Amino acid sequence: MAVLESPSERHEIERRSLPADIRESLQERILSGEFRDGEALVQDVLAEEYGVSRMPVREVLRQLEACGLVSMQTHKGAVVTSIPTEQVEELFELRALLEADMLVRAIRRMTDSDIAEARDILGELEQSYRRGDMASWGRLNWAFHRRLYLPAGRPQTLAVLHGINLRVERYIRLHLLVTDGLDTAEREHREILRLCALRDAEAAVAFLKLHILDAGRTLVMALRQARAADH
Amino acid sequence: MAVLESPSERHEIERRSLPADIRESLQERILSGEFRDGEALVQDVLAEEYGVSRMPVREVLRQLEACGLVSMQTHKGAVVTSIPTEQVEELFELRALLEADMLVRAIRRMTDSDIAEARDILGELEQSYRRGDMASWGRLNWAFHRRLYLPAGRPQTLAVLHGINLRVERYIRLHLLVTDGLDTAEREHREILRLCALRDAEAAVAFLKLHILDAGRTLVMALRQARAADH
DNA sequence: TGTATTTTATATGTATCCAATACAATAATT
DNA sequence: AATTATTGTATTGGATACATATAAAATACA
Incomplete structure (x- = not known):
């Protein structure tokens, strides 16, 4: 070690x-x-x-x-640190709020090369997912979202989101893996990228919010079950 | 020392x-x-x-x-750490976004004793301001905002806001003090509390946003001047 | 036998010491 | 004279040693 x-x-x-x-x-x-x-x-x-x-x-x-x-x-x-289930839920809602705001700002200034780079990262992300390499998956999942928001030019908000991501990643890995949550997330990533490429801010943001809140809901359900089992 | x-x-x-x-x-x-x-x-x-x-x-x-x-x-x-002026601006906009969301949630569940306690803190805040005791002012200003949002039951968001507050407080103290920014802020605090007491969420949130963004604008202007002077 | 108290062990908190690095000033070479 | 080496000093990084607090275990007592 x-x-x-x-x-x-x-x-x-x-x-x-x-x-x-x-x-x-x-x-x-x-x-x-x-x-x-x-x-x-x-x-x-x-x-x-x-x-x-x-x-x-x-x-x-x-x-x-x-x-x-x-x-x-x-x-x-x-x-x-153990985060109570309600607070995990809160963190996902917080992500939805912040990331929606970020994506609106980002799409306005997004260039084709921004999208190309995000697509590259998404490719790697999908590979690591298929390999079951969760360490890389965690890193790349954040890298993808980060790359989407980078054009917004909001480093402070990005830092806050990074911190939130770090706190929930552990639960995502532990529980979303056993459900079909990550499969869904993979498909949704492609759709978000597609809507960004079309510069359809409204649709992209709406979809992004669903993407985040859906993942949150799935995770919270899995968490509640697991924690009830440990009683 | x-x-x-x-x-x-x-x-x-x-x-x-x-x-x-x-x-x-x-x-x-x-x-x-x-x-x-x-x-x-x-x-x-x-x-x-x-x-x-x-x-x-x-x-x-x-x-x-x-x-x-x-x-x-x-x-x-x-x-x-030195925060670039644009990022100070960003932090205030971030506060506006988050605190607006918090206040909506908080007002729904706010009791009379919540408001009474916030009023108490506001009293102390005004005293420390008149005394020019900025160390207490900083602590109490956060205590006031925190107390308003406490009924929302959102500890994670509160923690994020605490972090943001910490990063900008230094600039607030250094530059808002020499403008009339804090005077305005004092009056605005009373108005926010009044609107909360009326449970007028819409008006309270609208006013809160203005309160934060106004303070931000004043501060950013003062910062730009000071930093331009240092060339 | 159960509880309270003392003892003992384990882990953390702090200080001191030594090593590695960066920066500045000086010397040497071109 | 300018530029590059070199050496010296200040400061940080890391290890060891010691002090202190907590928790567990053992013992004494009711």
């Missing part, structure tokens, strides 16, 4: 910081579900796994805390 | 962690304008000032980085 493969490779690739590498890895381990809701993240254990001291691990935990992925309490340690 | 006055006072008040105290202090020093845009935050200097080692300071800097108040680069250190 070491971040760096070997000392010999170190000076070739490394231009990043230890916490940055560890963060990426730990974040992915949380999003992938390796660590469950409420599970404790012990500094010593993680430090050992990554072959570093507790210090960089602590910084990463602080960062993940700020992202809302882990909660920390003094002298008690860090645990994976 | 020590956080803890003396060892004898320590055990009376302290039930919090060192990073938490330092964070609060450092955040306030950034918001107050003691540290300017782009100014370097040197770990050793801060550690000395607070009478602690660099370790808790580093954690605080990481947290503030996650909030968007400082930017860090490996081996280069931390500097106070």
Whole structure:
């Protein structure tokens, strides 16, 4: 589970910081579900796994805390944050509100090359989905949405959306995978892109909202079932 | 500039962690304008000032980085984040969008005691404004808006708004203070509360949007002037 | 046997120390 | 004189060691 493969490779690739590498890895381990809701993240254990001291691990935990992925309490340690079902629902509604606004602004200024690039990403996204490579899927799903909104020229809103995406991605991966939710999402992505290409803002936004809220509803239902089962 | 006055006072008040105290202090020093845009935050200097080692300071800097108040680069250190004027404008428009949505939801479920509490906060807010106590003003201004939206039952959206508020508060304090912007804001707060008390959601939301966007416009103008002066 | 208290272990919080990097100032070479 | 090396210094990054708090386990007592 070491971040760096070997000392010999170190000076070739490394231009990043230890916490940055560890963060990426730990974040992915949380999003992938390796660590469950409420599970404790012990500094010593993680430090050992990554072959570093507790210090960089602590910084990463602080960062993940700020992202809302882990909660920390003094002298008690860090645990994976659990988001109540109603708040997951809220986050999807929030996405719908913000992304609709973003897409309106984006479509106005969208060039053909914007659409071409989004289409490229969508291609990769579909591949990773078929491969079942959920780590790539998560990254590319965000990349696709992000690419659509980029022409809007709204970096702050984009950052907020990125944060929201990060918080719900774990639940999407865990629960939407077992339903047909992702299949539907794949088809909807194509349709959104088509409407953007036509520069039909109204239809695109309406469809986008449905896309997000539908995924939200499916996920919330799956979550409620799973959590009721755990009682 | 020590956080803890003396060892004898320590055990009376302290039930919090060192990073938490330092964070609060450092955040306030950034918001107050003691540290300017782009100014370097040197770990050793801060550690000395607070009478602690660099370790808790580093954690605080990481947290503030996650909030968007400082930017860090490996081996280069931390500097106070500077937000471009257009992005300040964007943040106000984002607030308008989100807070309008929140107020609609909140008014539906708002009780008389909700309004009474908001009115209490508004009283304190006006006092701190007259005293020129900007640290309290910042805290209470957020407390007022937060209290209005609390009945909506939307903690995630509230958290997003809190983050946005944190990022723009510094500019509000620095520039809205010298214009008549805050005077106007004071009067508008009363009007919003009045419309809430009447449960007139439509009028309240319309007015709230104007309130936010007006403050934004005034601030952006002041910012452009100040930044043009610095050439 | 159940509860309360003391003890002990484990994990976190903080300080200090050492290493790596970046920046600046100076020297050397063209 | 200008430009490139080089060296020196300041600052950050990371590891180790120590202090402190929490939680669990064991023991004492009712």
